[in-house]
Amino acid sequence: xxxxxxxxxxxxxxxxxxxxxxxxxxxxxxxxxxxxxxxxxxxxxxxxxxxxxxxxxxxxxxxxxxxxxxxxxxxxxxxxxxxxxxxxxxxxxxxxxxxxxxxxxxxxxxx
DNA sequence: AACATGACAAGTT
DNA sequence: AAACTTGCCATGT
Numbered sequence: 001x002x003x004x005x006x007x008x009x010x011x012x013x014x015x016x017x018x019x020x021x022x023x024x025x026x027x028x029x030x031x032x033x034x035x036x037x038x039x040x041x042x043x044x045x046x047x048x049x050x051x052x053x054x055x056x057x058x059x060x061x062x063x064x065x066x067x068x069x070x071x072x073x074x075x076x077x078x079x080x081x082x083x084x085x086x087x088x089x090x091x092x093x094x095x096x097x098x099x100x101x102x103x104x105x106x107x108x109x110x111x
Numbered sequence: 112a113a114c115a116t117g118a119c120a121a122g123t124t
Numbered sequence: 125a126a127a128c129t130t131g132c133c134a135t136g137t
Contacts (some may be wrong), residue, residue, distance in 0.1 A: 006134080027119050031132090035122080039132045043119035049134085063119060070118030116136080123129070 008034075013053070015105050019060040022086045023103035024095060031104040046074045048073055055086035059083055066098030 027040040036042075043061070047070065050056045051056050057081040063069045070091065071079040080090055089096040 028121085031119080036132075038130090040119035040121095041117060041131090042119090044135050045134055048120055057119085061118075068118090073118065114137085117134095119132095121129105121131090124127085 008039075008042060009046040009092065011051060012043050013038060013050055015109075016047070016050075016056050016061060018105070018109065019103055021057075022088065023070050023101050024060045024062055024083070024088065024098070025103045026066075026068070027104060028043060028064050029104050029106065030061070033109065044070065051075075057082075060086075060103075062095060066095035066102075068093045068095075 009033050013016055019025055027043040028037065030043050031037055031040040046062055047056075047058045050058060051073065058070070059074065059077075059079045059105060061070070068079050068083075068090065074082075080093075083090060083095070088101055095101065
């Protein structure tokens with residue numbers, strides 16, 4: 001049907017699924033890894049559109065400052081709680097040890 | 112079909 | 125350094 005309207009979402013989802021538990025990454029990092037550095041916004045859309053797929057750990061994606069910008073979109077399980085359960089400390093909507101838990105696909109993943 | 116908007120980010124001023 | 129501008133692409137109206 002829609003056949004190849006957007007592989008983009010799929011690509012994003014694939015990367016997100018690879019984020020290790022207890023780590024996080026950013027929209028921009030994913031976009032950059034996929035070769036479209038300036039399309040970080042679409043990554044956000046991809047996440048939003050993936051809320052029906054439970055296998056996608058959307059809570060592990062935050063913005064470049066470690067702020068949980070997308071928390072409003074989490075209905076059932078709260079983003080804060082999901083991250084907290086993985087050992088990530090959050091204060092005031094922001095990840096405290098962001099640098100330490102940051103996972104950059106461009107560095108950690110091979111092409 | 113045209114126009115606005117958004118879970119963003121980098122570049123310019 | 126903080127504020128403003130621009131790029132990007134899928135969706136909603």
